[in-house]
Amino acid sequence: MPKNSISESVIKRLPRYYRFLGELMNSGVERISSGQLSELMKLTASQIRQDLNCFGGFGQQGYGYNVAGLREEIGRILGVDRQLPTIIIGAGNLGKAIAAHINFETRGCVLKGIFDIDPKITGETVADIAVRHIDELEKFCRDKKPVVAVLCIPKAATQEIADRLVDLGIRAFWNFSHYDLSAKHSSVAVENVHLGDSLLTLTYRANQMTDNG
Amino acid sequence: MPKNSISESVIKRLPRYYRFLGELMNSGVERISSGQLSELMKLTASQIRQDLNCFGGFGQQGYGYNVAGLREEIGRILGVDRQLPTIIIGAGNLGKAIAAHINFETRGCVLKGIFDIDPKITGETVADIAVRHIDELEKFCRDKKPVVAVLCIPKAATQEIADRLVDLGIRAFWNFSHYDLSAKHSSVAVENVHLGDSLLTLTYRANQMTDNG
DNA sequence: TAGATTGTTAATCGATTAACAATC
DNA sequence: TAGATTGTTAATCGATTAACAATC
Incomplete structure (x- = not known):
């Protein structure tokens, strides 16, 4: 359920999240915290959580994010399955x-x-x-x-x-x-x-x- | 004399200024005001004047900017002559x-x-x-x-x-x-x-x- | 001079970061 | 339960816009 309007800055970052999550998935990583992802992508953990929460709460407190699941959600948001x-x-x-x-x-x-x-x-x-x-x-x-x-x-x-x-x-x-x-x-x-x-x-x-x- | 550090946003706009000024020059336009340029480029006149003044006062009050001159200044800033x-x-x-x-x-x-x-x-x-x-x-x-x-x-x-x-x-x-x-x-x-x-x-x-x- | 338009300072807006209560 | 980490609100920072005095 995206908010009425997502800022251009957030949209421009989505493909990069999608790309990094794809690589993590291919490396067999199952879960990741905003902190770990922030190190990898050279962003702040705050920004990652803010960005993702524009679209919904995809994470779980105390656990982090499921890599494959989050990737799929972002893929759906971007519309990769629409062809x-x-x-x-x-x-x-x-x-x-x-x-x-x-x-x-x-x-x-x-x-x-x-x-x-x-x-x-x-x-x-x-x-x-x-x-x-x-x-x-x-x-x-x-x-x-x-x-x-x-x-x-x-x-x-x-x-x-x-x-x-x-x-x-x-x-x-x-x-x-x-x-x-x-x-x-x-x-x-x-x-x-x-x-x-x-x-x-x-x-x-x-x-x-x-x-x- | 560029200020110590120019923001990334300004730098990313410079090539576009350079491009539009080149087109204006080729069309034989000699001078342009920040207001006219802002209409053409879909920016605000304020932003154009702010951007240009990061590098120096290239305009003239009451007149505007000399197209060829401003283009050359921006070219020099970008370093098009360095090869x-x-x-x-x-x-x-x-x-x-x-x-x-x-x-x-x-x-x-x-x-x-x-x-x-x-x-x-x-x-x-x-x-x-x-x-x-x-x-x-x-x-x-x-x-x-x-x-x-x-x-x-x-x-x-x-x-x-x-x-x-x-x-x-x-x-x-x-x-x-x-x-x-x-x-x-x-x-x-x-x-x-x-x-x-x-x-x-x-x-x-x-x-x-x-x-x- | 009067009109136009800059250069520049101040105000606003939005995006990023920090903080923390909620909760798994 | 205790520890970890999210979701979210509040604070900060920077970029954009507005305003206007300077000046051509």
Whole structure:
């Protein structure tokens, strides 16, 4: 029973909890206290208990948390079992790498189609899926009803494709383009991934180290 | 003259300022006020002025900010002109895509080498650079003295390679592996990019939309 | 000068941490 | 029961926003 609204900071930490609990489970650890988990994850025990209690009391006083049980609860909260139909737009270097590298299924998504505008690429097979031409998008969406779209296309094309996809029923964008997609429509989720910005913050810190440290 | 310590939140916003100012410059915009920029970037004008004043007074009362000038100042702060020698470890799907897709030069880095452990891959050319075998790492680092390393390798290999690279003089990691690399050494910068976690937060929000909105 | 907009201080808001009673 | 550890409230801290005097 999640509270009315969970803060963005908490949501961003959930996948990390899920990941660490998965590793603990695989190592055969059955139970863990907020204190032990905090050491592992470099957080405070307080924060862990606060975060988890946004969704419910998953622990037991004097015992701690059951690793497998807590992991499953967080998985349910995140929706890993929902298997949302997903498409990738853009089968260049990045689109192909995402298709091949990301395990969509374990993250609540199923990759159903990949699209590109370049006829030289369409027909290629990536992650067992034939790349379709973007002209087939409308027909495909009517048939398969994807709800998540991964955008690996140039900046200039992004807003137009996004609008088109919203009309076709897409409700979540994982946006790798250089364009800051902001959901005009309130019922659309957007996760902008700016790899260039990420590198630039590292550059800043690297230079700080050199200059001061 | 940056203040002693700039908060992580401010640093994470700098690349986005840099990006928007670049676009404005390319569109021929010469000056902009914090109010106008705030509308464009969906921030408050207050925040923009606070952020910029961490580094100095770049504006002019009654006028606003000179776009090209402010962009250059932020570029200098980030260190885009330093051109740090950079290597990529791991030339699988993701390593190749990063090599091909990211413009390192405009972000203060120069890609100098790519390494992989798989002899089937070494010798291939990616982004005009021949993939070297990981055994050549020591020799290469003595010669070329790279300071930034991009890790596109499996989780299991990450900590060991990272330790080895620190000994070889690497001072910043852009880490795409599934391992939470935390700098043991205080003079090493780490930027963990967890694409899986990013997708998972989107899955959460996509499901929220469906359930509530 | 008058108008605009900054730089900067003060107020607010939210997130993190600490503390402790509840309870297994 | 005693010890451990949670769930939860209260205190602290930091980041964001508002306000306004300085000044171009």
